[in-house]
Amino acid sequence: MELQALQAALPAFEALGASLVAISPQLPVNSRKSVRQNALSFPILSDTRNDVAAAFGLRFELPGYLVDLYKSLKNDLPAFNGDQSWTLPMPARYVIAPDGTILYAEVNPDYTRRPEPEDMMPALRRAAGT
Secondary structure, three states: OHHHHHHHHHHHHHHOOOOOOEEEOOOHHHHHHHHHHOOOOOOEEEOHHHHHHHHOOOEEEOOHHHHHHHHHOOOOHHHHHOOOOOEEEOOEEEEEOOOOOEEEEEEOOOOOOOOOHHHHHHHHHHHHOO
C-alpha cells in the first residue's frame, strides 16, 4: 500500500522536478518483483546488509521473539534479503536536495505509522522554488 501511495503521488513530485527512489534490504530480484506487482514507475534499490539504513541510523536487529514469529510464519527474512543478520530498517522518508542537504525527514519506529506522500510536498515546493 505504501508503494502504491507513492506511485499515485509521483506525478506531483515529478511536476516539481523531483525523482523518487525507494530503498529496501531485499534482494534485487525481490525488488524487481515488487516493482512489477505494484506497477511502479520508480526504482527500488537494494540496500545489501542494510548498510544505507545503518548510515542513516535506521537499522535495527529483530528481537528473538520476532525472529521466532517470522520463522513460525515461514517468513524467511535472511533468504528474502540475502543477509543472515535478521535486521530491518525503520520506515523513513527523506527529501534530499541535489547538494545533499536533507530538506525533509520522517522516521517512525512503528511501521504502521507512515506519513502521507503529501507531507513531503512543502519541502519539494521549497526545493523547486515555488
